[in-house]
Amino acid sequence: MNIVVCVKQVPEVTDAELEINREGTEILKEDLEFDINEWDNYAVEEAVLIKEAHGGKVTVVTLGDEDCEDVLRTALAMGADEAIRIDEQGFEFSDAAGIAQGLYHAVRDVPFDLLLTGAQGSDDGWAQVGLTLAELLGISYASLVVGVEIGEGTITVHRELESNTQEKVEMPLPAALTIQTGINNPRYVSIMGIQKVRRIEIKETGSKELGLSEAEIGSQGSSVASQKLSLPPVGEGAEILTGSLDEICEKTAQIIRDKGGVM
Amino acid sequence: MDEILVLAEHRQGELRDITFEMLFAANTLGKENGLATAGLLLGHETSGLAGKLKGACDRVLVIEDPELAHYNADQYLMALETAVKDRKPLLTLIGHTAMGMDLAPAMAARLCLPLVTDCVELSLEEGRLGVLRQIYGGKINAQLVMKPSDHYLISLRTGAFDAEVEQGKSGDVETIPAPAWTNLRGRQFAGADILVSIGRGIGKPENIPLAQKFADAIGATLSCSRPVADEEWLPKSRQVGTSGKTVRPKVYIALGISGAYQHQAGMKNADTIIAVNKDPMAPIFAIAHYGIVEDLLQVLPVLTEHLATK
Numbered sequence: 001m002n003i004v005v006c007v008k009q010v011p012e013v014t015d016a017e018l019e020i021n022r023e024g025t026e027i028l029k030e031d032l033e034f035d036i037n038e039w040d041n042y043a044v045e046e047a048v049l050i051k052e053a054h055g056g057k058v059t060v061v062t063l064g065d066e067d068c069e070d071v072l073r074t075a076l077a078m079g080a081d082e083a084i085r086i087d088e089q090g091f092e093f094s095d096a097a098g099i100a101q102g103l104y105h106a107v108r109d110v111p112f113d114l115l116l117t118g119a120q121g122s123d124d125g126w127a128q129v130g131l132t133l134a135e136l137l138g139i140s141y142a143s144l145v146v147g148v149e150i151g152e153g154t155i156t157v158h159r160e161l162e163s164n165t166q167e168k169v170e171m172p173l174p175a176a177l178t179i180q181t182g183i184n185n186p187r188y189v190s191i192m193g194i195q196k197v198r199r200i201e202i203k204e205t206g207s208k209e210l211g212l213s214e215a216e217i218g219s220q221g222s223s224v225a226s227q228k229l230s231l232p233p234v235g236e237g238a239e240i241l242t243g244s245l246d247e248i249c250e251k252t253a254q255i256i257r258d259k260g261g262v263m
Numbered sequence: 264m265d266e267i268l269v270l271a272e273h274r275q276g277e278l279r280d281i282t283f284e285m286l287f288a289a290n291t292l293g294k295e296n297g298l299a300t301a302g303l304l305l306g307h308e309t310s311g312l313a314g315k316l317k318g319a320c321d322r323v324l325v326i327e328d329p330e331l332a333h334y335n336a337d338q339y340l341m342a343l344e345t346a347v348k349d350r351k352p353l354l355t356l357i358g359h360t361a362m363g364m365d366l367a368p369a370m371a372a373r374l375c376l377p378l379v380t381d382c383v384e385l386s387l388e389e390g391r392l393g394v395l396r397q398i399y400g401g402k403i404n405a406q407l408v409m410k411p412s413d414h415y416l417i418s419l420r421t422g423a424f425d426a427e428v429e430q431g432k433s434g435d436v437e438t439i440p441a442p443a444w445t446n447l448r449g450r451q452f453a454g455a456d457i458l459v460s461i462g463r464g465i466g467k468p469e470n471i472p473l474a475q476k477f478a479d480a481i482g483a484t485l486s487c488s489r490p491v492a493d494e495e496w497l498p499k500s501r502q503v504g505t506s507g508k509t510v511r512p513k514v515y516i517a518l519g520i521s522g523a524y525q526h527q528a529g530m531k532n533a534d535t536i537i538a539v540n541k542d543p544m545a546p547i548f549a550i551a552h553y554g555i556v557e558d559l560l561q562v563l564p565v566l567t568e569h570l571a572t573k
Contacts, residue, residue: 013399020403027403097371097378119364124398126380127359128368135372140448141336143365156453161274161361165482169335170453170508223377225391228406232397 001056001150003047004107006117006129007040007075009068013122024228036071039118043179045186046148047116048079054150057081059110063102064088069202076200077193078186083202084110090207093219096128101217103129104136105210114155115176119144127178134176141176142169146183267293268352269320270343271304272362273312274334275479281358284424286319288385289356293321296387298353302434305342307332308472318430324350328441329498333484336365337447343370345442352414354392359418367418377409378416383423392417451500456513457483460503460530463490464519464540464559471496473560474518477567486510488520504529518559522547 011032019028036044047058060075062068063086072083086102094102107115115137117130127143134141146166147158156170160180207217214220241248267289272279282302289300302320304313307329316323324346330338343366347355357363357370359381371378384395392409394417409415459478465471471485478485485501492502503510504526515533520526522538522545530536531550538551539559548554555562 011399013402018399018402027399096368096380100372122400125396125400127364128371128378128380131365131368132372135369138448140450141369142450144361159361159365162279167334168453169450171448171450223410223412224379225408225410227408229398230404230406232401232404 001050001054001114002110002112003050003056003058003114003116004110004112005040005043005047005058005060005075005080006103006107006115006133007044007060007062007071008037008118008121008123009034009062009064009071010037010121010123018231020229020231024230027229034067034070036074037118037121037123039120039122039179039181040071041118041186042181042183043116043118044075044078044080045184046179047114048187049184050114050148050150051079056113059084059112061086061103061106063091063099072202073194073197074189076197077189083200085202085204086210087204087206090212090214091217093222093224094217095222095224096124096126097132097223098217098221100129100132100136101212101221102207102210103133105212106205107133108137113173113175115139115174117176117178119178119180130176130178137174137176139174139176140171141178142171143178144180145177146180148177148183265297266299266301266322266350266352268324268346268350268355269300269302270355270357270363270366271302271312271316272358272360273304273306273309275482276311276475278312278315279358279360280426281360281363281419281421282316283319283426283428284421285356285358285419286316287426287428288419288424289354290319290428292354292385292387300432301350301352303343303346305331305339305346313436317434317436318432319428320434321432322434323436324439325436326439326441329495330444330500331441332498333452334362335450335452336369337450338444339366340369340373341442341444341447344373346439347374347414349439353390355414355416357416357418359420363418367416371416374414374416376414376416377412378418379407379409380418381420382417383420385417385419451508452484453508453510457481457516458486458503458510458512458514458530458533459483459516459518460486460488460520461491461497461518461559462488462520462526464521465491465496466519466560468494468496470560473563477563477570480567480570483514483516488523488526517547517551518563520547521545522550 058080059082060080061084120127142157144160145157146160149156158166269285271282299321301322302316304325326342357367382394386393396405487497505528509529511532514535517538536551537553538547539555543556
């Protein structure tokens with residue numbers, strides 16, 4: 001069972017106060033930490049689990065600048081065997097379809113039975129790349145996967161639906177799956193672990209080597225004409241309680257009492 | 264007049280809220296820009312649902328086929344493609360839901376359409392689409408203007424628009440013929456943890472809703488034995504057995520299935536098998552854990568009621 005996993009490096013924004021550049025086109029990333037996209041982390045773990053159970057090889061692919069080698073090293077330390085980086089030059093301001101084009105050209109000649117991506121990115125949240133890729137490859141797919149059972153030439157997966165329900169679908173291999181968080185418990189990668197895989201060569205490629213024209217990717221290939229970022233209005237709806245912690249808690253306690261929260 | 268096509272979403276016989284939220288967005292945008300709203304219903308035996316859509320759109324388009332009874336990407340993509348090519352709408356709205364997220368990106372790639380997902384606001388200015396999205400986990404708003412296109416595909420976030428769409432329209436219901444199901448890639452609904460399976464004992468197709476109602480009441484999926492599929496009362500993809508599917512649900516409820524070995528091969532590993540059959544000698548009772556020797560048509564209404572009032 002050979003598996004390709006597409007991963008992405010994203011800024012960690014959970015506890016960060018985000019700022020936007022003057023042009024309103026991007027967030028300021030200088031002070032942010034970068035890590036593997038959370039959904040992709042589960043996808044790598046799932047690939048390694050399947051490899052451990054059924055044999056085969058795991059290849060991780062990313063599209064980004066040199067710093068993005070870090071996510072590939074992380075994936076290698078988790079148990080992936082090979083890594084490919086598509087340089088981001090030419091892909092700047094690509095929409096999801098442009099990114100999918102780059103990945104498609106990089107993976108179409110890699111023999112695989114299963115292609116995994118995260119269900120979405122924590123940054124742009126398009127939730128498009130994995131399935132666009134499946135369609136370009138002309139293979140079966142399933143999104144939002146929370147369980148995988150490998151059969152004989154087939155795969156059965158559980159898809160997460162709304163209201164705590166799931167559905168089970170079966171399809172022939174090769175297939176593409178987009179992985180939902182919670183499907184497994186991604187293993188912890190130590191600095192030692194990353195040290196151990198530092199000699200594995202990362203294969204590099206780029207838009208030119210992949211034969212992509214400017215019209216297909218980047219801002220020219222994107223269906224988006226312009227994007228203007230802004231900070232959402234803060235506290236527009238909520239009355240923000242102020243004062244010392246003690247004062248805030250006293251006010252809060254009073255509100256709870258007033259609103260009938262204490263029997 | 265140009266059109267906004269809204270892909271109605273339904274599950275277990277009910278239209279989901281996102282359908283009305285999308286119609287609200289479509290009608291608002293349509294009113295401002297002189298666009299008609301068309302609700303698109305893909306499914307099987309959907310006349311009840313069409314009735315509920317009529318009041319909120321200018322037109323209800325229906326593609327009816329047993330293959331569309333349950334959501335499956337292969338068939339839904341093909342049906343949606345058929346409708347889009349037939350109507351050539353300016354906008355097609357899909358929910359950013361488990362179904363829409365599964366459908367929209369492949370649809371966009373297949374028809375080379377621009378797709379914007381997870382939108383919370385829509386606008387049209389001189390034919391150019393503007394959308395508001397939330398990125399970085401909702402910490403940043405992104406206002407996008409799209410390049411000009413004859414057709415945009417858009418998925419809308421659930422809860423971003425009002426589900427209390429104004430009724431008062433009376434859209435005509437038009438049927439679009441189902442496509443020929445060729446070149447399917449073989450993704451199939453593999454059944455749920457509970458299967459309600461019907462056999463020859465169901466008697467006639469008119470009795471199937473009785474079994475469907477029971478299945479819905481317990482969140483089960485309806486499947487069948489070979490004679491039912493041969494009669495085309497249910498699609499072949501629902502058939503359990505050697506020439507159909509092998510299943511291993513938690514509970515398998517065999518209704519009016521005699522239990523030929525070809526059928527048994529497909530279901531005998533279910534954790535619990537409950538069989539209902541008029542014939543006490545039916546082979547199904549040999550492998551079932553529990554048996555009811557009664558006419559399933561008598562049993563079903565009473566059992567459904569008991570489960571509903573639990």
